[in-house]
Amino acid sequence: MTSVKKTLTPLSRKIFTALRENCLLDPAVPVLLGFSGGADSLCLLGLLAELGWQVTAAHFDHHLRPESGGDAERAGELARRLGVPFILGSGDVARLAHAERLSIEEAARKLRYRFLFATARQLSAQAVCTAHTADDQAETLLLHLVRGAGLAGLRGMQPRICIPDWDAQVPLARPMLGVFREDTRGWCNAKGLSPVEDPSNADRTYTRNRIRHELIPLLESYNPQIRQALARTASALGGDYAVVKAVIEADWNRLLAGASQGWVALDWLGLQALEEGWLRALLRRAVAQLRPGLEDIDLEDIVRAAAFSRQPSASGQSNLTAGLRMFVEESLFYLEEPGAAPLPDRWPQMEPGAEMVIAFPVELHLANGWWIQAERQKIPPWLRLSANENEIWLDTDKLNGPLVVRTGRPGERIRLLGMGGKTQKLSDFWINLRVPRRVRAAFPLVCCGDEVVWVPGLRLAEPFKVSGETQEGLHLVLNKNPA
Amino acid sequence: MTSVKKTLTPLSRKIFTALRENCLLDPAVPVLLGFSGGADSLCLLGLLAELGWQVTAAHFDHHLRPESGGDAERAGELARRLGVPFILGSGDVARLAHAERLSIEEAARKLRYRFLFATARQLSAQAVCTAHTADDQAETLLLHLVRGAGLAGLRGMQPRICIPDWDAQVPLARPMLGVFREDTRGWCNAKGLSPVEDPSNADRTYTRNRIRHELIPLLESYNPQIRQALARTASALGGDYAVVKAVIEADWNRLLAGASQGWVALDWLGLQALEEGWLRALLRRAVAQLRPGLEDIDLEDIVRAAAFSRQPSASGQSNLTAGLRMFVEESLFYLEEPGAAPLPDRWPQMEPGAEMVIAFPVELHLANGWWIQAERQKIPPWLRLSANENEIWLDTDKLNGPLVVRTGRPGERIRLLGMGGKTQKLSDFWINLRVPRRVRAAFPLVCCGDEVVWVPGLRLAEPFKVSGETQEGLHLVLNKNPA
Numbered sequence: 025m026t027s028v029k030k031t032l033t034p035l036s037r038k039i040f041t042a043l044r045e046n047c048l049l050d051p052a053v054p055v056l057l058g059f060s061g062g063a064d065s066l067c068l069l070g071l072l073a074e075l076g077w078q079v080t081a082a083h084f085d086h087h088l089r090p091e092s093g094g095d096a097e098r099a100g101e102l103a104r105r106l107g108v109p110f111i112l113g114s115g116d117v118a119r120l121a122h123a124e125r126l127s128i129e130e131a132a133r134k135l136r137y138r139f140l141f142a143t144a145r146q147l148s149a150q151a152v153c154t155a156h157t158a159d160d161q162a163e164t165l166l167l168h169l170v171r172g173a174g175l176a177g178l179r180g181m182q183p184r185i186c187i188p189d190w191d192a193q194v195p196l197a198r199p200m201l202g203v204f205r206e207d208t209r210g211w212c213n214a215k216g217l218s219p220v221e222d223p224s225n226a227d228r229t230y231t232r233n234r235i236r237h238e239l240i241p242l243l244e245s246y247n248p249q250i251r252q253a254l255a256r257t258a259s260a261l262g263g264d265y266a267v268v269k270a271v272i273e274a275d276w277n278r279l280l281a282g283a284s285q286g287w288v289a290l291d292w293l294g295l296q297a298l299e300e301g302w303l304r305a306l307l308r309r310a311v312a313q314l315r316p317g318l319e320d321i322d323l324e325d326i327v328r329a330a331a332f333s334r335q336p337s338a339s340g341q342s343n344l345t346a347g348l349r350m351f352v353e354e355s356l357f358y359l360e361e362p363g364a365a366p367l368p369d370r371w372p373q374m375e376p377g378a379e380m381v382i383a384f385p386v387e388l389h390l391a392n393g394w395w396i397q398a399e400r401q402k403i404p405p406w407l408r409l410s411a412n413e414n415e416i417w418l419d420t421d422k423l424n425g426p427l428v429v430r431t432g433r434p435g436e437r438i439r440l441l442g443m444g445g446k447t448q449k450l451s452d453f454w455i456n457l458r459v460p461r462r463v464r465a466a467f468p469l470v471c472c473g474d475e476v477v478w479v480p481g482l483r484l485a486e487p488f489k490v491s492g493e494t495q496e497g498l499h500l501v502l503n504k505n506p507a
Numbered sequence: 508m509t510s511v512k513k514t515l516t517p518l519s520r521k522i523f524t525a526l527r528e529n530c531l532l533d534p535a536v537p538v539l540l541g542f543s544g545g546a547d548s549l550c551l552l553g554l555l556a557e558l559g560w561q562v563t564a565a566h567f568d569h570h571l572r573p574e575s576g577g578d579a580e581r582a583g584e585l586a587r588r589l590g591v592p593f594i595l596g597s598g599d600v601a602r603l604a605h606a607e608r609l610s611i612e613e614a615a616r617k618l619r620y621r622f623l624f625a626t627a628r629q630l631s632a633q634a635v636c637t638a639h640t641a642d643d644q645a646e647t648l649l650l651h652l653v654r655g656a657g658l659a660g661l662r663g664m665q666p667r668i669c670i671p672d673w674d675a676q677v678p679l680a681r682p683m684l685g686v687f688r689e690d691t692r693g694w695c696n697a698k699g700l701s702p703v704e705d706p707s708n709a710d711r712t713y714t715r716n717r718i719r720h721e722l723i724p725l726l727e728s729y730n731p732q733i734r735q736a737l738a739r740t741a742s743a744l745g746g747d748y749a750v751v752k753a754v755i756e757a758d759w760n761r762l763l764a765g766a767s768q769g770w771v772a773l774d775w776l777g778l779q780a781l782e783e784g785w786l787r788a789l790l791r792r793a794v795a796q797l798r799p800g801l802e803d804i805d806l807e808d809i810v811r812a813a814a815f816s817r818q819p820s821a822s823g824q825s826n827l828t829a830g831l832r833m834f835v836e837e838s839l840f841y842l843e844e845p846g847a848a849p850l851p852d853r854w855p856q857m858e859p860g861a862e863m864v865i866a867f868p869v870e871l872h873l874a875n876g877w878w879i880q881a882e883r884q885k886i887p888p889w890l891r892l893s894a895n896e897n898e899i900w901l902d903t904d905k906l907n908g909p910l911v912v913r914t915g916r917p918g919e920r921i922r923l924l925g926m927g928g929k930t931q932k933l934s935d936f937w938i939n940l941r942v943p944r945r946v947r948a949a950f951p952l953v954c955c956g957d958e959v960v961w962v963p964g965l966r967l968a969e970p971f972k973v974s975g976e977t978q979e980g981l982h983l984v985l986n987k988n989p990a
Contacts, residue, residue, distance in 0.1 A: 045814050169652070170729045172736025174743040178661070231729060242725060246653045246714060253655025260657040263791075264751045266784030271754055301749030308746075326746075331528050 031074075035207060039071045039199050046183035047197035049151055054078040055197070056149040058140050059110075061099030061220030065155035067208035068200055070215060072153075073106045079153075082143050084136040085114035088128065095220045102217060113139035129229050141190045151197040152190075156181055159205045162254035163235050170231070179265045180258035201259070204251065272305050279306065281356055281458045286364035288313050289458070292357040295333050303330045310359045315346060333357050354460050369393060371459065372480055372502060373466040374431060382427040382470070384498065390468055393505040396429065396480060401499040403490055414481050417497040419490045425473050427498075432469055438476040439486045450476070457482055470500065518690060522554045522682050529666035530680035532634055537561040538680070539632040541623050542593075544582030544703030548638035550691035551683055553698060555636075556589045562636075565626050567619040568597040571611065578703045585700060596622035612712050624673045634680040639664055642688045645737035646718050653714070662748045663741035684742070687734065755788050762789065764839050764941050769847030771796050772941075775840040778816050786813045793842045798829060816840050837943050852876060854942065855963055855985060856949040857914060865910040865953070867981065873951055876988040879912065879963060884982040886973055897964050900980040902973045908956050910981075915952055921959040922969045933959070940965055953983065 032040065043049045057072065059065045059081035072079040081103040085096045096112055103110035115138075121131035140152045161180045168177030186195045200208070212219050243250040275298070282289040288310050295303060307329045325345040332342045332350055341351035347362045358367075372394035374380075380388055385399035403417055437447040448456075454464045459482070470478040477488050480502040490497045515523065526532045540555065542548045542564035555562040564586040568579045579595055586593035598621075604614035623635045644663045651660030669678045683691070695702050726733040758781070765772040771793050778786060790812045808828040815825045815833055824834035830845045841850075855877035857863075863871055868882035886900055920930040931939075937947045942965070953961040960971050963985040973980045 041811070041814075045810055169737075169740065170726060170733065172730065172732070172739060174740060175658075175747045178740070178744075234729065239725065239729075242722065243653060246717065246722075247655065249655070250653065254652075256655060257652065257657060257661070260791075261661075263784045263787045264658045264747060266782070267754055267788055268747045268750050270782070270784075271750055299749070299753070301746045301753070304746045305750055308743075327528050328524070 035203065035211060036071050036074060038202060039068070040075055042183065042199040042202060043072075043075075043077070043197075046201070047151065047153075047195075047199050048184055049197060049199075051075070051077055053150040054080065054147055055151050055153050056080050056082050056140060056144040056147060057153045057155070058136070059083050059099060059103065060155075061095060061102055062155075063208045063212050063219040064157050064200060064205065066102055066217060066219045067203075067211040068153065068155040069103065069108055070106050070211065070217070073108050080109045080111060080143075080147055080149070082111045082113065082140055084139050085112065086117050086132045086136070087114060088117060088132065098220050102220070105217070111143055113143065115139065127229075137190050141194060144194050145191065149194065151184075151195050153197045153199060155200050155208070156198045157200050157203050157205050157208065158255035159236075159251055161201050161258050162240065162251045163232055165254050165258045166235050166239060167232060170235070175261055175265045175268060178258065179262040182262060201255070268305065272302075272309055275302065275306055276309050282370075283313065284370065286314065286361035287358060287370070288360075289356045289358050292333070292352055292355045295357055300330060303333065307333065307359075311344070311348065314348060314359060314361055356458060356460070367460060368463050371463045372396075372468050372504075373463060374429065374468045376431055376466050379428055379430040382429060388429060390429075391466065394468075394480075395503050395505070396468075396470070397501040397503060398427070399499055400496060403494055403497050413483060414502045416478055416484045416500050417490045417494075418477065418484075418488045418500065419494050420496075420498050421494075422488050423472050423477075423498075427477065428471050429468050430471060431466060432464070432476075436476065438479065438483070441484045441486050441489060443486065445486055453479070453483070518686065518694060519554050519557060521685060522551070523558055525666065525682040525685060526558075526560075526680075529684075530634065530636075530678075530682050531667055532680060532682075534558070534560055536633040537563065537630055538634050538636050539563050539565050539623060539627040539630060540636045540638070541619070542566050542582060542586065543638075544578060544585055545638075546691045546695050546702040547640050547683060547688065549585055549700060549702045550686075550694040551636065551638040552586065552591055553589050553694065553700070556591050563592045563594060563626075563630055563632070565594045565596065565623055567622050568595065569600050569615045569619070570597060571600055571615065581703050585703070588700070594626055596626065598622065610712075620673055624677060627677050628674065632677065634667075634678050636680045636682060638683050638691070639681045640683050640686050640688050640691065641738035642719075642734055644684050644741050645723065645734045646715055648737050648741045649718050649722060650715060653718075658744055658748045658751060661741065662745040665745060684738070751788065755785075755792055758785065758789055759792050765853075766796065767848075767853065769797065769844035770841060770853070771843075772839040772841050775816070775835055775838045778840055783813060786816065790816065790842075794827070794831065797831060797842060797844055839941060839943070850943060851946050851949075854946045855879075855951050855987075856946060857912065857951045859914055859949050862911055862913040865912060871912060873912075874949065877951075877963075878986050878988070879951075879953070880982075880984040880986060881910075882982050883979060886977055886980050896966060897985045899961055899967045899983050900973045900977075901960065901967075901971045901983065902977050903979075903981050904977075905971050906955050906960075906981075910960065911954050912951050913954060914949060915947070915959075919959065921962065921966070924967045924969050924972060926969065928969055936962070936966070 044051070049055060055072070055077060057065060057069055057079050059069055061083065069079065069081055081099070083096055083099045085092050087093075096114075100110045100112065115135035117128060117132045117135055120126065120135055121128050124131065126134065137152075143149075144152045164180040165178055168180070171177070181198055181201060183199065183201055184195050184197050186192070190196070209219075240251065247253060279291045279294040280288065281291050290306070290310065295306065298306065304326045307326055328342075329344050329350060333352070336342070336352045340353075341349060344350050344359065348359055349362070350357065350359050352358070353367065369392050373391045375391055382388060382396070382398050387395055387397050389395045400420070401417075432450045436450045438450055438453055439445060439447050440453070454461075454467075459467065468480055469476050470480060472488070475487065476485055478484050478500060480500075527534075532538060538555070538560060540548060540552055540562050542552055544566065552562065552564055564582070566579055566582045568575050570576075579597075583593045583595065598618035600611060600615045600618055603609065603618055604611050607614065609617065620635075626632075627635045647663040648661055651663070654660070664681055664684060666682065666684055667678050667680050669675070673679070692702075723734065730736060762774045762777040763771065764774050773789070773793065778789065781789065787809045790809055811825075812827050812833060816835070819825070819835045823836075824832060827833050827842065831842055832845070833840065833842050835841070836850065852875050856874045858874055865871060865879070865881050869880075871879045871881065873879070883903070884900075915933045919933045921933055921936055922928060922930050923936070937944075937950075942950065951963055952959050953963060955971070958970065959968055961967050961983060963983075
């Protein structure tokens, strides 16, 4: 190791540092390199080999050009010259493009990464490396800018990223984001290695090619160091993005009071305490929750939403954008889709004053499309791990009478699970769980005598939970008919 | 007011909302508009007048073109047609450019804004408005991108901003950042008003002109809606910037352990608890503190600094960039300029074991360029407000012997101000105030008998403070010779 370190050139030192500190990779564990045979991946392959990393070169033949087979052969030869194991893959790009209605570029990319990650798993590689350079990064930033992206896009490619679609554990690593193409070409020349010419064309879209050959040269006439400037901007924005994302997610988790199909509810008082910039970011987050594609909502819409959330109009509701509606009710700020269930239907309701005995097995239908399913069942072994308030098991030994569904009584209390047998007033329970006032009177409670056993969808009472020994219990599930 | 509201067009409604919600302006208080007479400012002037705002048009004649006098006359005429008061200013741009070595554009801008803010103060206007449009915003983003800016630059112009160089109270407001140039031209046409042609040329630099006439048209061939996309990106980044800035400043204030000429010290353990993105942002902030021009420090330098701060090298120090040096000592991470005082000289020191009696008035010189000045003085009335640990007053009635300067003794305690007469071990005091271990033994203490009276530069002891009635006291000041 010492002898390797002594011979480090500035370029290999840079890559070594990036592999360790930006990509968080371990020199003692194998990596896989996506190897086109072009100057960038050839340089990275050579440096990885020089540094003594256990690297395998994986080449994917897209069969999109007649020369692609020859390119693959040459790539294999280059890997052999560097003393690196070589794996060849290929796939039918045109068929995938047709089947999934993808562009040729998208299909090529999809097949290539599928092959790379499958190979990485086979080899127990810690990561798939690609040789994306600072030039690619500058182009990516411009590509996103041209499309009108925000911070998430402008930060460009990340040095280490997990993409669950490809693999939940094995990350994609890009150790060359600080290296420019001229340096990789220089390295190949110095080593007397001829890279495969322009083999990555399959991955380069029309717009990216125009950015590389037209936009960047124009920008260089404004600033000769534009590629360096753009790469630096992307990486600085990457840090900013991490900060913003963490802060907004923390606020989101703190203020989210409820969400389901087509609606989210946020703590209104909490929203009002936010500074304007935060409030807007959080409202953007709320819109993205309902409409994942609508990240780049107009500023004016967000400003209007912020103003509304601070001071709702007299009508109490307002249309935001793209059909989304906002309103405030009882300290909750709601954002909802046109088709979202009306407010009372988001909670189960029954006829006020009604009482129904549960004679299981049964499907007990409530007033507004909700129903409770009850049957005796063996308790599954994973039950102790689940915490789904819509689906509970009761210990039948602890029930001293029939189960009845009824609404709450004045002054009624509940022994909440996890509160050590202490009781809470039902009226406080409604407030704590942010149940709107107008649905409380008709909210169904599953009771046994005077004791509340389960508030369907919200909380089980302590005395009736199953213990480790209970083999069979009463299984209750709260369901809702689709709208 | 109701009748005005009824006749609002989409454009005037947009401006009304922006004035209130983005610029935070009050319709009942006067505003000043920087009025070139071009389509943008003519449209804004007309809309402000229509909306019933008390607006004054202020035109600055740069005398840079022979037609400028005629333009000023036409601008005045347009204001009169709109029924708006008009104020004309002018200045010698060439002379200022020569005197302050500014470009003609910079000098023109400086004189114009100086005139606008002086006029705003005279008129008690709540803000200086300018008619920068979404087109200007898109150009500004690109201008910053080309120069290699980070988030602070890419967010472009702000709808409301205080620029202390111009005025500490009166903000600059830009209500037209959501409106495009074609809309302002359309408004002028519809009203039959001919704007002054291209009068803002004086403010348009060569690069900005190229961006407008060359880069944006090229980008429109990539995305016909590019100007809209860029304006939206700028405003989204504005919100992100506010979040990042607030978070980083909060961390900065929490972790800053000391700073003076040429150095900053941060809580090292606190730094290590930060996530990588945060840590980098904070180190960037530290670099900016010492080198305000060095905001766009290379990512690699920051990554290296972050790695060093997590695990300092064996030598304990490392060069960061541009001469800045970092090292860790006793739970503090230091970043310093080459010329910064060596660590021990940042605190007063004396010969270990030495003892000096204070016979006032006196200037008592310590070991390393620090000295204590002592004299009897009338206590100034504002004293009770000041909390400067380098300058204190003692109540002479409470001293039962001569004042002596000496170093600390083993097990010595101090009765700290504000701790209700309780004592603290001097050894704990050093730790709490983050005094490096190696300067503690020679740290001068001002004592009276066995009691510590003042730890110079750090804390006064409770028993010796002056009360509300004390008329005259002993005035002690800690000074340091310039390096």
